[in-house]
Amino acid sequence: MNNDYDYIIIGAGSAGCVVATRLLQAKAGRILVLEAGTKDSSLFHTIPATVIKVFQQKSWPYMTVPQEHCNHREMILAQGKVLGGGSSVNGMVYCRGQRQDYDLWASEWGCDQWSYQDVLPFFKKAEKNESLADEYHGQSGILPVSENRYRHPLTLACIRAGQQMGMNYVNDMNGWDQAGVGFYQTTTQNGERASTSKTYLKSVEHHPDITIVTDALVHKIETQDHQATGVTYSIAGQATVTALVRKEVIVSAGAIGSPKVLLLSGIGPKQHLDKLDIQCIQDLPVGENFHDHLHMSVNATVTTQNSLLGEDHGLKAVRHFLQWRFTRSGLLTSNILEGGGFIDTNKHGRPDVQFHFLPVLDNFDNTPGEKTAAQAHGLTIKVGHVQPKARGYLRLSSKDPNALPIIDPNYLGHQDDIDANIRAVQAGLRLLQQPALKAIVKEVIEPANIDPDNVDAINKWMRQNIKTVYHPAGSCKMGNEPKNSVTDQTLKVHGFQNLRVIDCSICPQVPSGNTNAVAIMIGERGADFILNH
The missing domain is CATH 3.30.560.10 (Glucose Oxidase, domain 3)
Structure with missing residues:
Protein backbone atom coordinates (compact mmCIF):
# COMPACT_ATOMS: atom_id res chain seq x y z
CA MET A 1 0.00 0.00 0.00
CA ASN A 2 1.34 3.38 -1.03
CA ASN A 3 1.21 5.30 2.24
CA ASP A 4 2.24 8.78 1.24
CA TYR A 5 -0.14 11.49 0.13
CA ASP A 6 -0.05 15.06 -1.07
CA TYR A 7 -2.69 16.11 1.46
CA ILE A 8 -4.02 14.52 4.62
CA ILE A 9 -7.34 15.85 5.92
CA ILE A 10 -8.23 15.07 9.54
CA GLY A 11 -12.02 15.02 9.85
CA ALA A 12 -14.63 14.46 7.13
CA GLY A 13 -17.19 16.88 8.54
CA SER A 14 -18.86 19.98 7.16
CA ALA A 15 -15.53 21.66 6.30
CA GLY A 16 -13.30 18.63 5.63
CA CYS A 17 -15.57 17.23 2.89
CA VAL A 18 -15.51 20.63 1.16
CA VAL A 19 -11.71 20.87 1.25
CA ALA A 20 -11.25 17.32 -0.06
CA THR A 21 -13.66 17.94 -2.94
CA ARG A 22 -12.14 21.23 -4.05
CA LEU A 23 -8.59 19.83 -3.96
CA LEU A 24 -9.63 16.86 -6.11
CA GLN A 25 -11.48 19.10 -8.57
CA ALA A 26 -8.27 21.12 -8.93
CA LYS A 27 -6.24 17.91 -9.51
CA ALA A 28 -4.03 18.93 -6.58
CA GLY A 29 -2.79 15.42 -5.82
CA ARG A 30 -3.46 12.31 -3.75
CA ILE A 31 -5.62 12.86 -0.69
CA LEU A 32 -6.17 10.84 2.48
CA VAL A 33 -9.27 11.69 4.52
CA LEU A 34 -9.37 10.37 8.09
CA GLU A 35 -12.77 10.25 9.83
CA ALA A 36 -13.17 8.97 13.39
CA GLY A 37 -16.82 8.13 12.83
CA THR A 38 -18.52 5.59 10.59
CA LYS A 39 -20.14 5.85 7.17
CA ASP A 40 -23.43 7.73 6.87
CA SER A 41 -25.22 4.85 5.17
CA SER A 42 -28.19 4.62 7.56
CA LEU A 43 -31.57 5.75 6.17
CA PHE A 44 -31.78 8.05 9.19
CA HIS A 45 -29.07 10.19 7.53
CA THR A 46 -31.32 10.62 4.51
CA ILE A 47 -34.71 11.32 6.10
CA PRO A 48 -34.71 14.90 7.45
CA ALA A 49 -37.25 14.35 10.24
CA THR A 50 -35.21 11.55 11.86
CA VAL A 51 -32.65 14.17 12.94
CA ILE A 52 -33.25 13.28 16.60
CA LYS A 53 -32.45 9.59 16.19
CA VAL A 54 -29.37 10.12 14.09
CA PHE A 55 -27.97 12.82 16.35
CA GLN A 56 -28.18 10.56 19.37
CA GLN A 57 -26.54 7.64 17.58
CA LYS A 58 -23.71 9.30 15.65
CA SER A 59 -22.09 11.75 18.03
CA TRP A 60 -19.05 12.13 20.24
CA PRO A 61 -20.35 11.92 23.84
CA TYR A 62 -18.64 15.12 24.94
CA MET A 63 -19.64 16.62 28.29
CA THR A 64 -18.61 19.87 29.92
CA VAL A 65 -17.16 20.12 33.41
CA PRO A 66 -19.71 21.36 35.98
CA GLN A 67 -20.68 24.87 34.87
CA GLU A 68 -20.26 27.36 37.69
CA HIS A 69 -22.91 29.79 36.42
CA CYS A 70 -25.44 27.09 35.47
CA ASN A 71 -26.04 25.55 38.88
CA HIS A 72 -22.88 23.43 38.52
CA ARG A 73 -24.51 21.21 35.91
CA GLU A 74 -22.40 19.03 33.63
CA MET A 75 -23.82 19.58 30.16
CA ILE A 76 -23.98 17.58 26.94
CA LEU A 77 -21.89 19.03 24.10
CA ALA A 78 -22.21 16.25 21.53
CA GLN A 79 -20.65 16.68 18.08
CA GLY A 80 -21.20 14.67 14.89
CA LYS A 81 -19.05 11.54 14.61
CA VAL A 82 -19.82 10.26 11.10
CA LEU A 83 -19.00 11.09 7.48
CA GLY A 84 -20.39 14.57 6.94
CA GLY A 85 -19.91 15.43 10.62
CA GLY A 86 -22.38 17.99 11.90
CA SER A 87 -24.03 18.27 8.49
CA SER A 88 -25.09 14.61 8.77
CA VAL A 89 -26.74 14.98 12.18
CA ASN A 90 -27.79 18.64 12.50
CA GLY A 91 -31.14 20.42 12.09
CA MET A 92 -30.31 21.38 8.48
CA VAL A 93 -30.97 25.10 9.05
CA TYR A 94 -29.08 27.16 6.47
CA CYS A 95 -27.86 30.24 8.29
CA ARG A 96 -24.77 32.36 7.66
CA GLY A 97 -24.97 34.79 10.55
CA GLN A 98 -24.92 38.54 10.02
CA ARG A 99 -22.72 40.65 7.77
CA GLN A 100 -21.76 42.61 10.91
CA ASP A 101 -20.26 39.42 12.41
CA TYR A 102 -17.62 39.25 9.69
CA ASP A 103 -17.05 43.00 9.54
CA LEU A 104 -16.32 42.82 13.28
CA TRP A 105 -13.88 39.94 12.64
CA ALA A 106 -12.06 42.46 10.45
CA SER A 107 -12.34 45.56 12.65
CA GLU A 108 -12.31 44.20 16.20
CA TRP A 109 -10.42 40.93 15.89
CA GLY A 110 -7.75 42.02 13.41
CA CYS A 111 -8.84 39.55 10.70
CA ASP A 112 -8.95 42.17 7.96
CA GLN A 113 -9.08 39.54 5.19
CA TRP A 114 -12.35 38.15 6.58
CA SER A 115 -14.83 41.03 6.26
CA TYR A 116 -18.33 40.33 4.93
CA GLN A 117 -17.26 41.28 1.41
CA ASP A 118 -14.37 38.79 1.71
CA VAL A 119 -16.53 35.84 2.81
CA LEU A 120 -19.70 36.46 0.76
CA PRO A 121 -18.19 35.06 -2.48
CA PHE A 122 -17.44 31.78 -0.69
CA PHE A 123 -20.95 31.45 0.74
CA LYS A 124 -22.21 31.97 -2.80
CA LYS A 125 -19.69 29.58 -4.33
CA ALA A 126 -20.95 26.76 -2.09
CA GLU A 127 -24.62 27.45 -2.58
CA LYS A 128 -27.18 25.98 -4.95
CA ASN A 129 -30.22 27.95 -3.84
CA GLU A 130 -33.47 26.82 -5.40
CA SER A 131 -35.39 30.08 -4.96
CA LEU A 132 -33.14 33.04 -4.07
CA ALA A 133 -31.08 34.64 -6.83
CA ASP A 134 -30.09 38.14 -5.76
CA GLU A 135 -26.58 39.44 -5.10
CA TYR A 136 -26.37 37.46 -1.83
CA HIS A 137 -27.04 34.00 -3.21
CA GLY A 138 -25.50 31.43 -5.52
CA GLN A 139 -27.28 28.89 -7.72
CA SER A 140 -24.41 26.85 -9.16
CA GLY A 141 -22.69 25.50 -6.05
CA ILE A 142 -22.59 21.98 -4.65
CA LEU A 143 -24.69 22.59 -1.53
CA PRO A 144 -28.46 22.45 -2.13
CA VAL A 145 -30.36 25.10 -0.18
CA SER A 146 -34.11 24.59 -0.35
CA GLU A 147 -37.48 25.88 0.75
CA ASN A 148 -39.18 23.52 3.16
CA TYR A 184 -35.64 28.69 7.53
CA GLN A 185 -34.16 27.54 4.28
CA THR A 186 -32.61 24.11 4.72
CA THR A 187 -29.72 22.04 3.41
CA THR A 188 -32.06 19.49 1.87
CA GLN A 189 -32.92 18.43 -1.66
CA ASN A 190 -35.89 16.45 -2.97
CA GLY A 191 -37.02 15.70 0.58
CA GLU A 192 -33.61 14.36 1.64
CA ARG A 193 -30.85 15.67 3.89
CA ALA A 194 -28.02 17.26 1.89
CA SER A 195 -24.94 16.80 4.10
CA THR A 196 -21.46 17.65 2.82
CA SER A 197 -20.88 13.90 2.63
CA LYS A 198 -23.95 13.33 0.43
CA THR A 199 -23.16 16.34 -1.77
CA TYR A 200 -19.49 17.37 -1.86
CA LEU A 201 -17.85 14.05 -1.00
CA LYS A 202 -20.29 11.99 -3.07
CA SER A 203 -19.31 13.99 -6.17
CA VAL A 204 -15.70 12.74 -5.86
CA GLU A 205 -16.03 9.42 -3.99
CA HIS A 206 -14.91 7.36 -7.02
CA HIS A 207 -12.01 9.65 -7.85
CA PRO A 208 -8.78 7.60 -8.07
CA ASP A 209 -6.85 10.14 -5.98
CA ILE A 210 -8.95 10.00 -2.80
CA THR A 211 -8.73 7.50 0.06
CA ILE A 212 -11.40 7.80 2.75
CA VAL A 213 -10.75 5.91 5.98
CA THR A 214 -13.55 5.72 8.57
CA ASP A 215 -13.21 4.59 12.19
CA ALA A 216 -9.80 6.30 12.10
CA LEU A 217 -8.68 7.87 15.37
CA VAL A 218 -5.83 10.34 14.94
CA HIS A 219 -3.09 9.96 17.57
CA LYS A 220 -0.88 12.84 16.45
CA ILE A 221 0.45 14.92 13.62
CA GLU A 222 4.12 14.06 13.01
CA THR A 223 6.34 17.12 12.67
CA GLN A 224 10.01 17.81 12.02
CA ASP A 225 11.70 21.22 11.92
CA HIS A 226 8.28 22.92 11.93
CA GLN A 227 7.06 20.93 8.96
CA ALA A 228 4.16 18.51 9.22
CA THR A 229 5.54 15.23 7.86
CA GLY A 230 2.62 12.86 8.40
CA VAL A 231 -0.24 11.68 10.60
CA THR A 232 -0.29 8.71 12.95
CA TYR A 233 -3.70 7.07 13.42
CA SER A 234 -5.35 3.78 14.29
CA ILE A 235 -8.36 2.09 12.69
CA ALA A 236 -10.96 0.62 15.05
CA GLY A 237 -8.46 0.38 17.90
CA GLN A 238 -5.85 -1.62 15.98
CA ALA A 239 -2.12 -0.89 15.75
CA THR A 240 -1.12 2.60 14.69
CA VAL A 241 -0.29 3.50 11.10
CA THR A 242 1.64 6.57 9.97
CA ALA A 243 0.73 8.15 6.65
CA LEU A 244 3.30 10.54 5.18
CA VAL A 245 2.44 13.88 3.63
CA ARG A 246 4.15 15.71 0.78
CA LYS A 247 2.25 19.00 0.78
CA GLU A 248 -0.10 19.81 3.67
CA VAL A 249 -1.92 18.43 6.68
CA ILE A 250 -5.38 19.99 7.14
CA VAL A 251 -7.11 19.69 10.52
CA SER A 252 -10.91 19.85 10.12
CA ALA A 253 -12.03 17.98 13.22
CA GLY A 254 -14.24 20.74 14.64
CA ALA A 255 -14.00 23.07 17.60
CA ILE A 256 -13.39 20.17 20.00
CA GLY A 257 -11.55 17.68 17.79
CA SER A 258 -9.12 20.10 16.13
CA PRO A 259 -7.59 21.52 19.32
CA LYS A 260 -7.40 18.00 20.75
CA VAL A 261 -5.36 16.79 17.75
CA LEU A 262 -3.03 19.80 17.90
CA LEU A 263 -2.46 19.35 21.64
CA LEU A 264 -1.69 15.64 21.23
CA SER A 265 0.86 16.71 18.60
CA GLY A 266 2.69 19.08 20.95
CA ILE A 267 1.11 22.27 19.60
CA GLY A 268 -0.49 24.31 22.35
CA PRO A 269 0.10 26.00 25.72
CA LYS A 270 3.53 24.83 26.96
CA GLN A 271 2.45 24.79 30.60
CA HIS A 272 -0.43 22.41 29.87
CA LEU A 273 1.63 20.13 27.62
CA ASP A 274 4.47 19.95 30.18
CA LYS A 275 2.02 18.69 32.81
CA LEU A 276 1.06 15.81 30.53
CA ASP A 277 4.66 15.11 29.56
CA ILE A 278 4.01 16.02 25.93
CA GLN A 279 6.95 17.78 24.28
CA CYS A 280 5.87 21.31 23.30
CA ILE A 281 6.84 21.94 19.70
CA GLN A 282 4.99 25.24 19.31
CA ASP A 283 3.63 27.27 22.24
CA LEU A 284 0.24 28.55 21.03
CA PRO A 285 -3.10 29.31 22.76
CA VAL A 286 -4.76 26.14 21.41
CA GLY A 287 -8.01 25.44 23.26
CA GLU A 288 -8.42 29.01 24.51
CA ASN A 289 -11.23 31.33 23.33
CA PHE A 290 -13.65 28.36 23.43
CA HIS A 291 -17.27 29.54 23.26
CA ASP A 292 -20.67 28.39 22.14
CA HIS A 293 -24.30 29.38 21.60
CA VAL A 386 -26.30 34.68 19.48
CA GLN A 387 -23.29 36.88 20.37
CA PRO A 388 -21.76 35.26 23.48
CA LYS A 389 -18.93 37.07 25.24
CA ALA A 390 -17.98 34.45 27.82
CA ARG A 391 -14.88 32.43 26.96
CA GLY A 392 -13.76 29.07 28.26
CA TYR A 393 -11.15 26.52 27.33
CA LEU A 394 -10.47 22.97 26.19
CA ARG A 395 -7.65 20.82 27.60
CA LEU A 396 -6.47 17.24 27.22
CA SER A 397 -7.42 14.94 30.06
CA SER A 398 -4.48 12.65 29.24
CA LYS A 399 -1.96 11.69 26.56
CA ASP A 400 -4.27 8.86 25.50
CA PRO A 401 -5.89 9.83 22.16
CA ASN A 402 -8.95 7.76 23.16
CA ALA A 403 -9.60 9.98 26.19
CA LEU A 404 -12.22 12.68 25.87
CA PRO A 405 -10.93 16.22 26.49
CA ILE A 406 -11.76 18.46 29.44
CA ILE A 407 -14.20 21.11 28.21
CA ASP A 408 -15.08 24.22 30.21
CA PRO A 409 -17.03 26.66 28.00
CA ASN A 410 -17.63 28.95 31.02
CA TYR A 411 -21.29 29.25 30.02
CA LEU A 412 -22.92 32.49 31.26
CA ILE A 466 -30.02 26.58 29.63
CA LYS A 467 -28.14 24.23 27.29
CA THR A 468 -26.00 24.24 24.18
CA VAL A 469 -27.25 24.65 20.62
CA TYR A 470 -24.15 22.66 19.56
CA HIS A 471 -22.30 25.58 17.97
CA PRO A 472 -18.87 25.43 19.66
CA ALA A 473 -16.26 27.67 18.05
CA GLY A 474 -13.09 29.65 18.54
CA SER A 475 -10.69 27.11 20.07
CA CYS A 476 -8.06 27.51 17.30
CA LYS A 477 -8.70 31.22 16.78
CA MET A 478 -7.19 32.91 13.76
CA GLY A 479 -5.34 36.18 14.08
CA ASN A 480 -2.02 37.79 13.41
CA GLU A 481 0.04 37.14 16.56
CA PRO A 482 1.11 33.73 17.91
CA LYS A 483 0.62 35.01 21.46
CA ASN A 484 -3.15 35.37 21.05
CA SER A 485 -4.10 33.22 18.05
CA VAL A 486 -3.43 29.74 16.66
CA THR A 487 -3.59 30.32 12.90
CA ASP A 488 -2.86 33.23 10.60
CA GLN A 489 -5.53 34.60 8.26
CA THR A 490 -4.76 31.97 5.60
CA LEU A 491 -5.52 29.40 8.35
CA LYS A 492 -1.90 28.20 8.62
CA VAL A 493 -0.90 27.27 12.16
CA HIS A 494 1.66 29.83 13.34
CA GLY A 495 5.19 28.50 12.88
CA PHE A 496 4.27 25.90 10.25
CA GLN A 497 4.35 26.22 6.48
CA ASN A 498 2.16 23.21 5.72
CA LEU A 499 -0.30 22.75 8.58
CA ARG A 500 -3.74 24.40 8.56
CA VAL A 501 -6.91 24.35 10.63
CA ILE A 502 -10.05 24.69 8.51
CA ASP A 503 -13.31 24.60 10.50
CA CYS A 504 -15.31 26.69 12.99
CA SER A 505 -12.55 26.49 15.58
CA ILE A 506 -10.84 29.37 13.73
CA CYS A 507 -13.74 31.80 14.36
CA PRO A 508 -12.62 34.58 16.71
CA GLN A 509 -16.31 35.13 17.50
CA VAL A 510 -19.01 32.65 16.55
CA PRO A 511 -21.37 34.16 13.94
CA SER A 512 -24.95 35.00 14.92
CA GLY A 513 -26.89 31.85 14.09
CA ASN A 514 -26.50 28.19 13.14
CA THR A 515 -22.94 27.29 12.20
CA ASN A 516 -23.08 24.65 9.47
CA ALA A 517 -23.16 27.13 6.58
CA VAL A 518 -20.28 28.95 8.27
CA ALA A 519 -18.17 25.76 8.45
CA ILE A 520 -18.83 25.12 4.74
CA MET A 521 -17.83 28.68 3.84
CA ILE A 522 -14.61 28.26 5.86
CA GLY A 523 -14.00 25.00 3.96
CA GLU A 524 -14.41 26.80 0.62
CA ARG A 525 -12.16 29.66 1.70
CA GLY A 526 -9.55 27.32 3.17
CA ALA A 527 -9.40 25.25 -0.01
CA ASP A 528 -8.95 28.46 -1.99
CA PHE A 529 -6.03 29.47 0.24
CA ILE A 530 -4.39 26.07 -0.26
CA LEU A 531 -4.76 26.22 -4.02
CA ASN A 532 -4.09 29.89 -4.71
CA HIS A 533 -1.93 31.39 -1.97
Missing part, protein backbone atom coordinates in the same frame (compact mmCIF):
# COMPACT_ATOMS: atom_id res chain seq x y z
CA ARG A 149 -42.02 21.55 1.58
CA TYR A 150 -43.77 20.64 4.82
CA ARG A 151 -45.09 23.40 7.05
CA HIS A 152 -46.72 22.45 10.33
CA PRO A 153 -49.75 24.47 11.52
CA LEU A 154 -48.05 25.13 14.88
CA THR A 155 -44.99 26.57 13.11
CA LEU A 156 -47.29 28.82 11.07
CA ALA A 157 -48.95 30.01 14.28
CA CYS A 158 -45.54 30.92 15.77
CA ILE A 159 -44.64 32.87 12.62
CA ARG A 160 -47.93 34.79 12.73
CA ALA A 161 -47.31 35.55 16.42
CA GLY A 162 -43.86 36.94 15.58
CA GLN A 163 -45.45 39.39 13.16
CA GLN A 164 -48.07 40.35 15.73
CA MET A 165 -45.17 41.15 18.06
CA GLY A 166 -43.76 43.54 15.46
CA MET A 167 -41.26 41.36 13.60
CA ASN A 168 -41.15 41.53 9.80
CA TYR A 169 -42.00 38.42 7.80
CA VAL A 170 -38.90 37.50 5.79
CA ASN A 171 -38.11 34.93 3.12
CA ASP A 172 -34.35 35.38 3.44
CA MET A 173 -32.46 35.41 6.74
CA ASN A 174 -29.13 35.38 4.86
CA GLY A 175 -29.33 38.64 2.94
CA TRP A 176 -28.40 42.19 3.89
CA ASP A 177 -30.47 42.14 7.08
CA GLN A 178 -31.11 39.08 9.21
CA ALA A 179 -33.93 40.52 11.33
CA GLY A 180 -37.40 39.03 11.03
CA VAL A 181 -39.47 35.88 11.37
CA GLY A 182 -40.24 33.17 8.83
CA PHE A 183 -39.26 29.74 7.56
CA LEU A 294 -26.82 28.53 24.30
CA HIS A 295 -30.59 28.22 24.26
CA MET A 296 -33.56 27.47 26.43
CA SER A 297 -36.83 25.79 25.53
CA VAL A 298 -39.94 27.82 26.31
CA ASN A 299 -42.63 25.13 26.28
CA ALA A 300 -46.42 25.37 26.12
CA THR A 301 -49.14 22.75 25.81
CA VAL A 302 -51.76 23.38 23.12
CA THR A 303 -55.48 22.76 22.76
CA THR A 304 -55.21 21.77 19.10
CA GLN A 305 -53.87 18.24 19.82
CA ASN A 306 -51.97 18.35 16.52
CA SER A 307 -48.30 18.44 17.55
CA LEU A 308 -45.81 15.82 16.39
CA LEU A 309 -46.37 13.77 19.54
CA GLY A 310 -47.05 10.15 18.57
CA GLU A 311 -46.41 10.65 14.86
CA ASP A 312 -43.36 8.36 15.07
CA HIS A 313 -45.31 5.38 16.41
CA GLY A 314 -47.56 2.69 15.01
CA LEU A 315 -49.58 3.10 11.83
CA LYS A 316 -48.92 6.85 11.69
CA ALA A 317 -45.19 6.20 11.47
CA VAL A 318 -45.71 3.60 8.74
CA ARG A 319 -47.89 5.99 6.73
CA HIS A 320 -45.35 8.82 7.01
CA PHE A 321 -42.53 6.52 5.96
CA LEU A 322 -44.38 5.17 2.93
CA GLN A 323 -45.29 8.69 1.84
CA TRP A 324 -41.65 9.74 2.11
CA ARG A 325 -40.35 6.54 0.52
CA PHE A 326 -42.51 6.77 -2.61
CA THR A 327 -43.15 10.50 -3.05
CA ARG A 328 -40.39 12.24 -1.02
CA SER A 329 -43.10 14.39 0.54
CA GLY A 330 -44.94 14.79 3.82
CA LEU A 331 -43.91 15.08 7.46
CA LEU A 332 -40.63 13.18 7.13
CA THR A 333 -39.26 15.84 4.75
CA SER A 334 -39.49 18.35 7.61
CA ASN A 335 -36.36 19.33 9.51
CA ILE A 336 -38.70 19.87 12.54
CA LEU A 337 -37.03 23.28 13.18
CA GLU A 338 -39.05 24.65 10.26
CA GLY A 339 -39.43 28.23 11.37
CA GLY A 340 -37.71 30.81 13.48
CA GLY A 341 -36.44 34.30 13.55
CA PHE A 342 -33.97 36.90 14.75
CA ILE A 343 -34.93 39.79 16.99
CA ASP A 344 -33.08 42.84 18.32
CA THR A 345 -33.88 42.81 22.06
CA ASN A 346 -31.12 45.25 22.93
CA LYS A 347 -31.97 48.00 20.41
CA HIS A 348 -28.40 47.90 19.10
CA GLY A 349 -29.41 47.88 15.44
CA ARG A 350 -28.91 44.17 14.80
CA PRO A 351 -30.55 41.03 16.18
CA ASP A 352 -29.06 39.48 19.30
CA VAL A 353 -31.59 36.69 19.94
CA GLN A 354 -32.61 33.74 17.77
CA PHE A 355 -35.87 31.76 17.82
CA HIS A 356 -36.37 28.18 16.62
CA PHE A 357 -39.98 26.96 16.53
CA LEU A 358 -40.76 23.28 17.17
CA PRO A 359 -44.26 21.83 16.60
CA VAL A 360 -43.68 19.46 19.55
CA LEU A 361 -42.49 19.79 23.15
CA ASP A 362 -38.69 19.85 23.05
CA ASN A 363 -37.39 16.96 25.07
CA PHE A 364 -34.47 15.87 22.93
CA ASP A 365 -31.23 16.81 24.58
CA ASN A 366 -31.85 17.14 28.29
CA THR A 367 -28.84 16.12 30.32
CA PRO A 368 -29.28 12.60 31.75
CA GLY A 369 -31.04 12.74 35.08
CA GLU A 370 -32.73 16.05 34.39
CA LYS A 371 -36.49 16.27 34.11
CA THR A 372 -38.15 15.25 30.85
CA ALA A 373 -40.90 17.19 29.13
CA ALA A 374 -44.53 16.30 29.62
CA GLN A 375 -45.97 13.70 27.26
CA ALA A 376 -48.54 16.12 25.92
CA HIS A 377 -49.33 18.00 22.73
CA GLY A 378 -47.45 21.25 22.71
CA LEU A 379 -44.96 23.53 21.03
CA THR A 380 -41.52 24.86 21.87
CA ILE A 381 -39.93 28.21 21.22
CA LYS A 382 -36.19 27.72 21.54
CA VAL A 383 -34.67 31.07 22.50
CA GLY A 384 -31.06 32.11 22.84
CA HIS A 385 -28.46 34.86 22.63
CA GLY A 413 -19.50 33.63 32.50
CA HIS A 414 -20.12 37.20 31.28
CA GLN A 415 -22.87 39.52 32.54
CA ASP A 416 -23.86 40.50 28.98
CA ASP A 417 -24.63 36.82 28.22
CA ILE A 418 -26.80 36.55 31.34
CA ASP A 419 -28.73 39.73 30.48
CA ALA A 420 -29.20 38.76 26.83
CA ASN A 421 -30.45 35.25 27.61
CA ILE A 422 -32.93 36.70 30.11
CA ARG A 423 -34.18 39.02 27.33
CA ALA A 424 -34.40 35.95 25.07
CA VAL A 425 -36.72 34.19 27.52
CA GLN A 426 -38.79 37.37 27.91
CA ALA A 427 -39.17 37.55 24.11
CA GLY A 428 -40.27 33.90 23.99
CA LEU A 429 -42.86 34.41 26.73
CA ARG A 430 -44.18 37.53 25.00
CA LEU A 431 -44.46 35.63 21.74
CA LEU A 432 -46.76 33.14 23.49
CA GLN A 433 -49.01 36.06 24.53
CA GLN A 434 -49.67 37.13 20.92
CA PRO A 435 -53.18 36.40 19.53
CA ALA A 436 -52.06 33.65 17.11
CA LEU A 437 -50.63 31.59 19.98
CA LYS A 438 -52.86 32.77 22.82
CA ALA A 439 -55.78 31.23 20.93
CA ILE A 440 -54.26 27.74 21.09
CA VAL A 441 -51.96 27.70 24.14
CA LYS A 442 -53.40 25.71 27.02
CA GLU A 443 -50.63 26.31 29.54
CA VAL A 444 -47.06 27.58 29.59
CA ILE A 445 -45.18 24.76 31.34
CA GLU A 446 -41.57 25.94 30.97
CA PRO A 447 -40.96 28.34 32.63
CA ALA A 448 -44.23 27.77 34.51
CA ASN A 449 -46.07 30.64 36.18
CA ILE A 450 -43.39 33.24 35.48
CA ASP A 451 -44.30 36.71 34.28
CA PRO A 452 -42.11 38.04 31.43
CA ASP A 453 -41.16 41.00 33.64
CA ASN A 454 -40.00 38.85 36.57
CA VAL A 455 -36.28 39.02 35.83
CA ASP A 456 -35.19 37.28 39.04
CA ALA A 457 -37.46 34.28 38.45
CA ILE A 458 -36.33 34.02 34.80
CA ASN A 459 -32.68 34.24 35.86
CA LYS A 460 -33.16 31.38 38.33
CA TRP A 461 -35.01 29.22 35.79
CA MET A 462 -32.45 30.00 33.07
CA ARG A 463 -29.46 28.73 35.06
CA GLN A 464 -31.16 25.38 35.57
CA ASN A 465 -32.49 24.97 32.01
